[in-house]
Amino acid sequence: MLQPFELSLAEMGELASIIPAADPEVKLQYRTIPDFDNKSRRSIIPVCEPALTGNELKYVQQAVETNWISSAGSFIRDFEERFAAACGTKYGIACANGTVAMHLAMATLGLEPGDEVIIPTFTMIATANAVTYCGAKPVLVDAEPAYWQMDLNQVEAKITPRTKAIVPVHIYGHPTDMDPLMELARRHGIVVIEDAAEAHGAEYKGRRTGGLGDAAGFSFYGNKIITTGEGGMVTTNNRDLARLAWNLRDHAFSHERHFWHKFVGFNYRMTNLQAAIGLAQVEQLDTFVAARRQHAHEYSRRLQDIPGIRTPAEAPWAKNVYWMYGVLVDEGEYGLNRDQLRKVLADNGIETRTFFIPMHCQPVYWQQYKGERYPVAEDLCRRGFYLPSASSLTIDEIEYITDVIRSACVQLR
Ligand SMILES: Cc1ncc(COP(=O)(O)O)c(C=O)c1O
Known part of the structure; x- marks a missing residue:
């Protein structure tokens, strides 16, 4: 039978500073679900969810x-x-x-x-x-x-x-x-x-x-x-x-x-x-893209002055549709590292996801790329994660999420 590719302890050691901690458990919070019956119920803010709002x-x-x-x-x-x-x-x-x-x-x-x-x-x-x-x-x-x-x-x-x-x-x-x-x-x-x-x-x-x-x-x-x-x-x-x-x-x-x-x-x-x-x-693509761009704008406006949180950039030639709104955490400036911040968010009912683990770090491709290093991808993997990014996200939710990020580092100081 097919056997999984496993890394040795020494190989895992090489990756220790790159690969993320296990996903934290996201705790249920009371949240208003606007599209349903507008009642508060225990829920999380998911990192993404479909918007089946048309035909x-x-x-x-x-x-x-x-x-x-x-x-x-x-x-x-x-x-x-x-x-x-x-x-x-x-x-x-x-x-x-x-x-x-x-x-x-x-x-x-x-x-x-x-x-x-x-x-x-x-x-x-x-x-x-x-x-x-x-x-x-x-x-x-x-x-x-x-x-x-x-x-x-x-x-x-x-x-x-x-x-x-x-x-x-x-x-x-x-x-x-x-x-x-x-x-x-x-x-x-x-x-x-x-x-x-x-x-x-x-x-x-x-x-x-x-x-x-x-x-x-x-x-x-x-x-x-x-x-x-x-x-x-x-x-x-x-x-x-x-x-x-x-x-x-x-x-x-x-x-x-x-x-x-x-x-x-x-x-x-x-x-x-x-x-x-x-x-x-x-039929709703343009509406979804407009919502995501507005959400990204609102996130960046609220996050950009927090030391150690780097918001995503948009090249002058690009229209970014922000499939996921990703940020980088600089532990020295922010006071918490990426995984610690994810845990605080999870405790507050906010689901997040770490950035991709590069291909050369994957157990399944490890032998193929042994010795190859890609420092930018490794740094993104070490410090990056994305915040809830669904088209159906509300401005209130963005405010709540960014307030948690702001207060997590303030509490620490
Ligand atoms: C960059 C990229 N390529 C390919 C895929 C594969 O798509 P699917 O999951 O529909 O097979 C994904 C899925 O998330 C992706 O992010």
Whole structure:
């Protein structure tokens, strides 16, 4: 049977200053739930939750009433078209989740064993795993400290004759600086696949993420800006790529004969029920993005003068959609370290999440990257965490959360 990768005590020791403490238990508090019956009940402020505030129920009911609940049905195409339009791309290929969206894009572009794919080490593990599923090797670069995106200055040095693709990840909803990356990739004849799982509606120089490279993958997991519960989408402007991706998504059935297969395809299909929710969600994308940007503004306004709390920055060329509102804690200035502050927040009913643990620190990839160090990603992992970031968050909740952060350090002084 498959055995887990475990690190030795010495290896864990190397990581001791980087990997976060276990998640603190979030204590229930009395909280008003505005959308329900406006009563106070014991609850927590979750780090994220879906906002099913539009036509979700109506469209799901239509899917049920018309008996189209599997992966054929008109909501799939409607959702694909509407989401692709929201990204400014020609095509959208809906699939089962964001991880397989990334894998489908990579498989369609022909990634295979022996290929190398450059990715940021500071990402969620699905980016690296999608490359691994192709039998290709993820090659890592560090994050840059200003916006926490892939450090473009390190990419060119990592290009070899085996490099087939570069995968910028728009971390936490802030776009990567795509123009220099695309110029570099074009010069070397390398494809670019955006991992836009976290960046629905984000913009780079006025253009939406999802259409900035050769293809992109999005996630619609329950904590994403728009959700289908589980779900994902490949977006692209390339017609041939879209056609092949649609085909590979569905076992690569041939057009001339049904049970006739010229590729090893996948069952990465989305159901019509999920797409019904997705269509209702994408109708609200601009509203959700506006809410998140307003929440980020309110958070930053209240936090920026607290010594030792660094709020997220937005590049001049970026429209950040703040999938998650992340902050960095400087223990020397603030008085508590990140994990201590998380504990205070948890005691006050506020759920938070630590930043990603970089790929080179993961037990499963440890041997592959032994000896490689990426100091910016490690520092982000050591000091970063994100605050409740749902579109449905209220200004009162932001005030409460920021008051807890302010008083936690004042009490200590
Ligand atoms: C950057 C990134 N890529 C890929 C994924 C995978 O998406 P999913 O969970 O829908 O498979 C995620 C999920 O959170 C992500 O954050």
